[in-house]
Amino acid sequence: MISSAIIPQPLAKLPWRLLFLIAGIATIGLLTLYSAAGGSLTPWALKQSVIFLFFLVTAIGMSWIKESTIKSVAFPLYAVVLAMLIAVELLGFVGKGAQRWLDVGPIRLQPSEFMKPAIVLVLARFYDLLPPSDIRRWRAVWPAALLLGVPALLILVQPDLGTAMMVILIGATVMFVAGLPWWLFAGTFAAVAVAAPVAFSLMHEYQRKRVLIFLNPESDPLGAGYHITQSKIAIGSAGLFGKGYLQGSQSHLDYLPEGHTDFVFSTMVEEWGFAGGLVLIVAFAFVIRWGMRVSTRCRTRFGQLTAAGLTAAIFFYVSINLMMVMGLAPVVGVPLPLVSYGGSAVMTVMLCIGLLMSLERQQRTQPRSY
Amino acid sequence: MKHQPFTSVHQSLSFSRRMMLFGGAQAAVGAALVGRLGWLAVAENEKYELMSENNRVQIIVVPPRRGWMIDRYGKPIAINRSDFRVDLIPQQLDDAEQTLKTLSQLLELDADELDRILKDLKQSHGFQPVQVAESVPYEKYAAVIVRLPDLPGVQATRGFSRFYPTGPAVAHLTGYVGTPTAEDYEKTKDPLFLTPGFKIGKQGLEKTLEPYLRGTPGGQRIEVTARGKLVKELDPKPDRSGQTVQLTVDVGLQEYAARRMGDQSGALVALDLETGDMLALVSMPAYDPNSFSRGIGRTEWRMLSEDDHIPLLNKVAQGLYPSGSTIKPAMALAFLKQGIDPKRRVYCPGGYQIGNRYFRCDAAHGSMDMHSAIERSCNTYFWATGLITDPQETTDMVNYLGYGEEFDLPLATQRYGTMPNPEWLEQKYHREWQGYDTANTSIGQGYVLINPMQLAVLPGRIGSGKLLQPRLLMGAARKPIPPLAIDTEHLAFVRAAMTSVVNDGGTAVASKLPLENILMAGKTGTAQVHRLSERGHQNNWALRDHALFIAFAPADKPRYAIGCIIEHGGFGASAAAPVVRDSMTYLFDKQKAWDALLPLEKQWGGTLQERNDRQLAAFKAAARANAA
Numbered sequence: 001m002i003s004s005a006i007i008p009q010p011l012a013k014l015p016w017r018l019l020f021l022i023a024g025i026a027t028i029g030l031l032t033l034y035s036a037a038g039g040s041l042t043p044w045a046l047k048q049s050v051i052f053l054f055f056l057v058t059a060i061g062m063s064w065i066k067e068s069t070i071k072s073v074a075f076p077l078y079a080v081v082l083a084m085l086i087a088v089e090l091l092g093f094v095g096k097g098a099q100r101w102l103d104v105g106p107i108r109l110q111p112s113e114f115m116k117p118a119i120v121l122v123l124a125r126f127y128d129l130l131p132p133s134d135i136r137r138w139r140a141v142w143p144a145a146l147l148l149g150v151p152a153l154l155i156l157v158q159p160d161l162g163t164a165m166m167v168i169l170i171g172a173t174v175m176f177v178a179g180l181p182w183w184l185f186a187g188t189f190a191a192v193a194v195a196a197p198v199a200f201s202l203m204h205e206y207q208r209k210r211v212l213i214f215l216n217p218e219s220d221p222l223g224a225g226y227h228i229t230q231s232k233i234a235i236g237s238a239g240l241f242g243k244g245y246l247q248g249s250q251s252h253l254d255y256l257p258e259g260h261t262d263f264v265f266s267t268m269v270e271e272w273g274f275a276g277g278l279v280l281i282v283a284f285a286f287v288i289r290w291g292m293r294v295s296t297r298c299r300t301r302f303g304q305l306t307a308a309g310l311t312a313a314i315f316f317y318v319s320i321n322l323m324m325v326m327g328l329a330p331v332v333g334v335p336l337p338l339v340s341y342g343g344s345a346v347m348t349v350m351l352c353i354g355l356l357m358s359l360e361r362q363q364r365t366q367p368r369s370y
Numbered sequence: 371m372k373h374q375p376f377t378s379v380h381q382s383l384s385f386s387r388r389m390m391l392f393g394g395a396q397a398a399v400g401a402a403l404v405g406r407l408g409w410l411a412v413a414e415n416e417k418y419e420l421m422s423e424n425n426r427v428q429i430i431v432v433p434p435r436r437g438w439m440i441d442r443y444g445k446p447i448a449i450n451r452s453d454f455r456v457d458l459i460p461q462q463l464d465d466a467e468q469t470l471k472t473l474s475q476l477l478e479l480d481a482d483e484l485d486r487i488l489k490d491l492k493q494s495h496g497f498q499p500v501q502v503a504e505s506v507p508y509e510k511y512a513a514v515i516v517r518l519p520d521l522p523g524v525q526a527t528r529g530f531s532r533f534y535p536t537g538p539a540v541a542h543l544t545g546y547v548g549t550p551t552a553e554d555y556e557k558t559k560d561p562l563f564l565t566p567g568f569k570i571g572k573q574g575l576e577k578t579l580e581p582y583l584r585g586t587p588g589g590q591r592i593e594v595t596a597r598g599k600l601v602k603e604l605d606p607k608p609d610r611s612g613q614t615v616q617l618t619v620d621v622g623l624q625e626y627a628a629r630r631m632g633d634q635s636g637a638l639v640a641l642d643l644e645t646g647d648m649l650a651l652v653s654m655p656a657y658d659p660n661s662f663s664r665g666i667g668r669t670e671w672r673m674l675s676e677d678d679h680i681p682l683l684n685k686v687a688q689g690l691y692p693s694g695s696t697i698k699p700a701m702a703l704a705f706l707k708q709g710i711d712p713k714r715r716v717y718c719p720g721g722y723q724i725g726n727r728y729f730r731c732d733a734a735h736g737s738m739d740m741h742s743a744i745e746r747s748c749n750t751y752f753w754a755t756g757l758i759t760d761p762q763e764t765t766d767m768v769n770y771l772g773y774g775e776e777f778d779l780p781l782a783t784q785r786y787g788t789m790p791n792p793e794w795l796e797q798k799y800h801r802e803w804q805g806y807d808t809a810n811t812s813i814g815q816g817y818v819l820i821n822p823m824q825l826a827v828l829p830g831r832i833g834s835g836k837l838l839q840p841r842l843l844m845g846a847a848r849k850p851i852p853p854l855a856i857d858t859e860h861l862a863f864v865r866a867a868m869t870s871v872v873n874d875g876g877t878a879v880a881s882k883l884p885l886e887n888i889l890m891a892g893k894t895g896t897a898q899v900h901r902l903s904e905r906g907h908q909n910n911w912a913l914r915d916h917a918l919f920i921a922f923a924p925a926d927k928p929r930y931a932i933g934c935i936i937e938h939g940g941f942g943a944s945a946a947a948p949v950v951r952d953s954m955t956y957l958f959d960k961q962k963a964w965d966a967l968l969p970l971e972k973q974w975g976g977t978l979q980e981r982n983d984r985q986l987a988a989f990k991a992a993a994r995a996n997a998a
Binding site: 131132173177230232237240253255273281289304312319327 | 403595601
């Protein structure tokens with residue numbers, strides 16, 4: 001934070017280092033979108049900057065929300081988002097087609113996006129209410145599993161494997177840091193490891209094909225493996241310092257599909273090289289480290305768990321996307337927050353950051369006392 | 371602050387521990403991501419850069435100019451002519467029927483051509499261009515060019531087409547080129563194969579020498595988007611023409627011999643005895659390779675495939691015939707080697723009894739020794755002498771002189787026939803060698819089957835006294851030629867007898883060379899096609915005997931050898947020997963040779979090209995009349 005006599009107190013109290021990081025990442029994103037459009041502000045860069053600024057202001061505004069307020073809305077918010085998820089499911093059922101959003105006037109709401117912070121809040125609240133002595137008991141597990149399982153299942157059947165996976169991973173992280181017994185996670189992991197081959201054998205032919213293509217994208221370079229292959233070519237052909245800004249042939253000649261959304265990292269690295277990719281990864285690492293520090297410095301259990309969960313949300317967003325575009329994970333449609341074109345990822349991440357800033361402000365403004 | 375129970379402190383410790391773990395996991399994932407990024411972008415950079423370039427840059431292929439084939443003196447055998455061409459890109463065609471109608475008016479395509487184009491269009495893969503016309507005259511080309519905007523899918527370009535100046539005379543030697551088939555493309559996936567105007571060797575040397583003749587394609591390099599839209603043009607990559615291949619053939623002799631054969635069906639091979647160079651490989655009648663390279667019309671194809679003289683078969687490489695009496699000089703050498711006294715006499719009463727079969731000789735020759743038996747071609751002598759010698763040793767000698775031998779030549783298919791011996795007979799027919807097998811073999815009948823190239827190698831080896839190997843490529847390594855492991859006195863004896871065949875009282879005295887001081891030595895052969903009792907003149911062409919003649923000249927200092935077979939030509943002396951005589955004359959005195967041929971051609975009704983053209987026109991007229 002900056003302390004100066006000239007700058008008014010409310011502004012000086014903002015976590016400026018974080019805001020610079022966030023703005024820096026967003027700027028890299030806007031530059032890449034400008035390049036991906038062939039050196040044009042339209043159709044993506046301009047729109048994206050408006051979206052970013054809107055949610056940046058929203059996040060800063062959220063930093064004044066009190067922790068008690070957050071605590072009190074945890075359950076109602078969760079209930080509303082769950083209701084919206086069910087509504088989407090019903091609409092999809094009525095409209096006889098898969099649907100992921102609700103049309104609310106001019107805005108399209110994707111309830112599954114809201115579920116990412118909502119699951120953090122509700123689980124943090126649940127473990128906050130749970131007496132510490134009960135943490136090794138069965139009653140510490142099943143309500144949380146239910147709170148997590150129902151929305152995850154609803155998202156999975158939309159179908160949106162990427163988001164469902166993220167919600168599960170975020171929820172699991174909150175449960176992990178809340179102190180649930182070790183064997184629960186080890187056991188689940190072992191069960192998945194055992195079940196995976198069984199599931200594979202039970203899969204449909206096309207699903208199996210997808211898994212196999214992920215494992216070896218070159219086996220089908222023109223089909224479903226095309227995305228991964230072209231993304232790897234874009235990143236791999238970059239070298240240490242890239243082909244130069246606006247010089248990326250993979251993205252500019254349309255060989256890289258979705259170069260402005262899910263595969264924006266490949267577009268960026270193609271032009272800026274390993275160095276550019278490293279800068280972006282390190283910037284995200286600093287954001288996440290900041291979130292982790294907010295969590296460990298929180299004095300309340302709810303604050304600790306909430307901050308950890310929200311940071312986990314950002315972490316999973318970034319890492320799943322990067323693993324996906326570099327061929328370490330299957331293509332599941334997770335965008336790179338603040339960089340990819342599109343509002344929902346920016347919204348989710350900025351909501352998380354707004355809540356984190358609010359928790360951080362309260363650490364600073366209230367004296368530490370145990 | 372509210373009171374914290376003990377368990378809460380415990381819980382706080384647990385939280386810190388787990389946050390450390392989670393942070394560690396994050397750091398590990400981060401490190402893995404950076405590692406992966408470095409692996410892709412730096413370590414594997416070269417590989418991916420190449421793939422990226424392959425994506426970005428496409429090449430509009432320009433077919434390379436095909437290498438020439440020239441003869442031993444540098445005269446062209448197969449060359450390229452600059453021409454204009456029109457192609458169709460099936461994928462881009464809007465209305466194939468209308469476009470073809472317009473094109474056929476502009477280019478005056480006949481029904482035959484339209485047929486071929488329609489057939490090709492049906493077989494095409496969509497992206498593979500179909501040739502409409504090649505060698506288009508400039509006026510017609512210009513007429514297409516001005517209408518191009520109204521003719522989507524039509525491509526008019528300048529290119530090169532293969533041209534064989536001597537046409538049918540070299541047809542079976544060079545083969546021809548043609549548009550690659552879809553299967554050819556599937557095999558190689560080479561985009562060059564889809565380029566209009568690109569031809570590959572389909573037959574003959576064009577096919578076997580393909581790697582030398584093809585060259586390397588160049589092209590216009592362009593930058594394209596993933597959807598195939600052109601972004602910009604880059605520097606072109608120049609093409610490299612194929613290599614020129616020099617053949618040992620003397621294309622003058624090749625053409626002369628082809629024309630000298632007239633309308634007969636046969637093969638002639640000429641050898642240079644110093645080197646083994648093949649001077650001529652003539653197979654007649656022949657198609658015009660220029661028609662094939664242009665894409666042959668259906669009518670012409672039908673005419674060629676229906677012809678009973680089989681113009682589509684390369685008789686030099688694939689023809690197999692009984693050797694007839696041309697085997698006798700080799701037999702004589704075998705007898706001499708086995709100690710038969712050349713002065714030993716056999717009385718020929720006009721036939722010979724072996725077991726319960728009576729073999730009939732051509733005439734009652736009377737008392738014969740080895741010299742006169744070769745000179746007059748007396749079968750009785752060879753039957754009788756064959757029976758007192760060892761069949762295995764005899765065959766070995768004939769084999770050694772070239773009959774039944776496969777030569778190392780760049781021919782796609784080479785048939786080398788059979789020289790039967792007891793062991794072979796046992797393996798093939800599971801029976802013991804009999805006296806009549808000896809009898810048949812010793813006059814080149816029975817199981818004996820030879821190839822026209824062997825027909826030249828045998829007199830070549832006898833004439834030169836060397837173990838000559840035929841060669842076809844000037845560039846091929848020259849190996850030292852070892853002398854024959856045969857007594858030189860024996861060779862001199864047989865050469866003298868072969869000289870008598872042509873120059874004294876032999877079977878081919880009518881075919882003396884019309885040259886002073888140069889004598890030709892030879893041996894006639896008449897190979898039975900039907901039954902021995904019906905030898906001689908037949909009205910039915912297909913039942914007549916094959917006429918063969920082998921020769922070398924000059925008789926005293928052999929320089930050239932020629933072998934010739936005229937299918938169903940009757941007696942060797944009357945059909946094959948004159949062709950050999952005139953071809954041999956050509957090698958010593960071209961003028962005398964032409965003087966002999968031109969009156970004959972007048973009598974036959976024009977040169978080879980003229981007669982071929984007339985035959986095609988007549989066939990086409992007949993086909994039209996049939997269709998109408």
